[in-house]
Every structure is written in C-alpha cells, then in structure tokens.
Amino acid sequence: MSIKDKAAEAKNASIHLAAAPASIKNKALKAIAVALEEKKDEIISANQADLENATKDNLAAPLLKRLKFQQDKIKEAIEGLNSVIRLADPVGVTSNALELDKGLELFKVSSPIGVIGIVFESRPDALVQISSLCLKSGNAVMMKGGSEAANTNRILADIISDAGIAAGIPEGWLTLVEARSDVADMLSLDKFIDLIIPRGSNEFVQYIMKNTNIPVLGHADGICHVYIDKLADIEMAINIAVDSKCQYVAVCNAAETLLVHKDIAKKILPKLKFAFEKKGVEIRGCANTLKTITVKAATEEDWCTEYLDLIVSVKIVDKFDDAVNHINTFGSGHTDVIVTEDKKRGIKFMDYVDSADVFLNCSSRFADGFRYGLGAEVGISTNKIHARGPVGLEGLMIYKWRLMGNGHVVSDYSGENAKTFTHRVLDKNFNE
Secondary structure, eight states: OOHHHHHHHHHHHHHHHHTOOHHHHHHHHHHHHHHHHHTHHHHHHHHHHHHHHHHHTTOOHHHHHHHOOOHHHHHHHHHHHHHHHHSOOOTTOEEEEEEEETTEEEEEEEEEOSEEEEEEOSOHHHHHHHHHHHHHTTOEEEEEOOGGGHHHHHHHHHHHHHHHHHTTOOTTSEEEEOOTHHHHHHHTOTTTOOEEEEESOHHHHHHHHHTOSSOBOOOSOOOEEEEEOTTOOHHHHHHHHHHHHHSOTTSTTSEEEEEEEHHHHHHHHHHHHHHHHHTTOEEEEOHHHHTTSOOEEOOGGGGGOOOOSSEEEEEEESSHHHHHHHHHHHOOSSEEEEEOSOHHHHHHHHHHSOSSEEEESSOGGGOSTTTTTSSSOSEEEOSSSSOOEEEOTGGGEEEEEEEEOSSOOGGGGSSTTOOOOOOEEOOOOTTO
C-alpha cells in the first residue's frame, strides 16, 4: 500500500473515530496498557537491538538517552495511558451556546482535527504518548519515527494498533511509516493530513516547516532560562537551577542559560559553581561571571544554543529589565523561570517574558503534559495559534458551529419587515 493510500485509509478512519463513544476509546486505551505490560519483554528486546545499533553508529549521547525504552519507560508509558483514560472525553463539549432567534440555536462544539501527522526522532515513548492522545481525542494518526528506533517503534506501533482495533477502533487509525522518503510524501498530503507535529532538532523542525503546506504545530528550540533575581532565596535558587539543568539534560525543557542579578552574583555564583560541578556540569560565563568564578568563557553563540547536555551558560545582568530583554532576544519562547521572594516582580516577569510557559520559583522541568495533568503530550508548541505550551487533548481539538433551526431562512431577516436576531446566551449543551 502506498503512503497516499495509507493516508486515505487514515482519513476514512478519522471520520469514524471522531464519532466513537468515550467508552470504546477508553476500552481501547486500557487494552493497549495491558498489551504493553504483556509484551514488555519483546519491547525491551527490540529496544536493546536499537541501542546496540545506535552505539555502533556513534549516535550522540543525548539522542542515545532519548532512545532508551526499557522497563522504567514502559512503566511510565502505562501510567500515562491510565492517566489519559481518567481524563474527560474532549469531543462534543459545548463551549458556547447562543439563541439567534426563537427555535434557532447556535452551538460551538469541540471536534477532532482529523488526521495528525507526527514526525519524531529518537524517542519511542513519544509514539505511545502521541497515539494515546490521538485515540482519546478521536484523531487518526500517521507517524514517522527515526531510523535509530526502527525496531522499537515497529513493535510498539503493532501492539498499539492491534489492541485498539480489537477493542473497536476502526482499522487504519494508526499508521507507522518507516522509509526516509515517506517524510517528503507525508508533507505533500495536505488533502488527507490536517496537522503536522514535528519533534526533533531545530534543523529537523525547520525542514518540516519549510517543506509543507500542512499547518505545523511545534517548536524548533528549547532554549530555556532561569533568572535569579536580586531578591531570590539563595538555597531555593540553587535547587531550582540545578534541577532545571540536571534532572534530565536531554530534553527541551531543561535550562540552558542562567541569568543572575548583579546584586546577588557574588553571594550565589561560587555556590552555584560547586553545585553544578558536583553534577559534572560545564559552566560557560560572561565577562563579569569570569570576574567572580573561574569558568570557561561564554561566546555570543552560547546564548542561543540548546546544549541538551551537561553545559550551562551564565550571564550577570544589571537589572530586571535586562534579564527580560535577554530572554525575549535569545530565548525560544519555550519555558523561562524567575526565582524571587518578591511576588510582584515574579508576576511582572510572567507578564513581560514572551514564552509559552513562565514560572515563578519552580523548575523549568515542570513544563510537561503529564505534569500539567494533560495525561501526556503530543509535543510542546511555541506557536501562537490554537495551542501553546504542552499540547494535550485540548490542543488536538478544533470545533464545529452547529446551528439547529426549524425551517428558518435568511430572507426573513432582511428587507423592510426583517425579523431581528435575539442573540441570547443559552445555558445549555448541544446534546441536551
């Protein structure tokens, strides 16, 4: 079957899946969770083969870490599935109801987008997260994973697709494509695919964005900042900075740059250096940082680099506004943090920093669909469209305007004796 035929099958499946009741979708998700547990040894074996091949091919350490899908990741994937089951069905939710005239009622009702095309690198856990969210939201999904994870992706896709179909989900709801040439083909199928979500490097995402007419949701970089304000609690700031950088370095919500107010720099930088060096982190500092602690000199390129590694750049700023300006200049609009004891300064930071996620006194690593209670996420969006930040079920929904009448015609509302609209807000749902 050609990729075009697979996309047509997915489009057909999406129409039926959009109307599937919540009970069937939850039954399928539960079946997938059970199947992953039952076949975990096969999954681990397939992943081990991918890890061995990737090691031979000298895959970069951050990508190698993302590729790993062993017992702990399987457990997390199952927990994620169970959390998605617990979420309310996002389909058919009335967000607005309006009487246009007596007996003529307009409803704005949530509905699935249709067919979601996902192109991702290295992370097999993304396949489980994305497919579960697409299923719950009534969307069919076409996925292209990286060749380095071919064995793992194949077995996961087979398990998930088969379990879903056995539970009553239409055939073709999940398609895995594997050839590199399939990416270009997917990007041309705007007749069948409604949204593309890329997950990978900046270069990879930019390629996707420039080579398709299909709407793209995602982010190119994760250049996240922690700004340590002059009124920060020093121990809190150190803990947040270390967690933001080190808890898991190979992800887009890990901090890459620390901004430190000059009034607190001499007190905190030696302690930060000690804490980071204990974790094996290389510090690259601005000229003023070098006057306080002995570290490697930062270059202009460091301020716009997503390391995804045990490296952090540090810059001392003269005032609050300088920190905000630096973030808005060099940041990627992903996640940025302020540490301060002054709540008003924290809220001002949130108001002025133009990012999808803005945090006060907590780690940047909280920017995650599961941690936000979204069940999981299909990706992080730095776009300013219908979805921003971690994209869960809500970001996979669009809406329909449903108008219910009783023989109403527009000609009655025009001319000399035109009827007038009432435009009265209704407190009711479409299905009532």
